[in-house]
Amino acid sequence: MAKPVNMAAPTHSASPLFLRETEIRRGLELLYFGNAHITRSIDRGLSKQGLGRAHHRALYFIARKPDMPVSDLLALLAITKQSLGRVLNELMDRGLVETRAGDRDRRQRLLRLTPAGVELETSLYEALREKLSAAYSRAGQGAVTGFWAVLEGLIPDDEIARVEGLRG
Numbered sequence: 513m514a515k516p517v518n519m520a521a522p523t524h525s526a527s528p529l530f531l532r533e534t535e536i537r538r539g540l541e542l543l544y545f546g547n548a549h550i551t552r553s554i555d556r557g558l559s560k561q562g563l564g565r566a567h568h569r570a571l572y573f574i575a576r577k578p579d580m581p582v583s584d585l586l587a588l589l590a591i592t593k594q595s596l597g598r599v600l601n602e603l604m605d606r607g608l609v610e611t612r613a614g615d616r617d618r619r620q621r622l623l624r625l626t627p628a629g630v631e632l633e634t635s636l637y638e639a640l641r642e643k644l645s646a647a648y649s650r651a652g653q654g655a656v657t658g659f660w661a662v663l664e665g666l667i668p669d670d671e672i673a674r675v676e677g678l679r680g
Contacts, residue, residue: 571633574633575630
């Protein structure tokens with residue numbers, strides 16, 4: 513049974529002086545706590561699998577772009593090659609991710625989720641989707657658009673194309 517959605521209005525509205533220290537700190541706090549709560553919603557599912565959030569991020573982006581080259585995932589996650597190697601090896605050992613050689617460059621490794629990987633990623637996504645869609649419904653379309661604009665504003669210009677490349 514789904515939990516009831518809190519339909520209460522936001523507790524504060526932004527001040528016309530939204531660039532003041534207190535307003536910026538409130539935004540940082542909300543970003544921190546919002547992210548902490550949404551990611552906690554999948555921690556139990558990951559823990560049951562003996563996996564962590566780095567594994568989830570890899571599964572998520574591989575699901576978004578099947579046959580993604582390892583180099584692209586490395587750039588998206590902005591982690592070291594060694595860290596990504598550990599994560600991918602564990603996901604492959606568990607039968608969640610598979611690789612194949614590139615069509616033009618046989619040295620290139622392309623990543624794809626296995627059926628078990630798709631099942632796990634889908635279950636994790638659904639938990640996140642439930643939380644985010646409830647928050648979106650509560651805030652309304654205009655607020656969602658504003659939220660996206662703020663988050664996009666946090667991404668450096670030279671990385672926007674990479675993020676936009678994920679849109680389907």
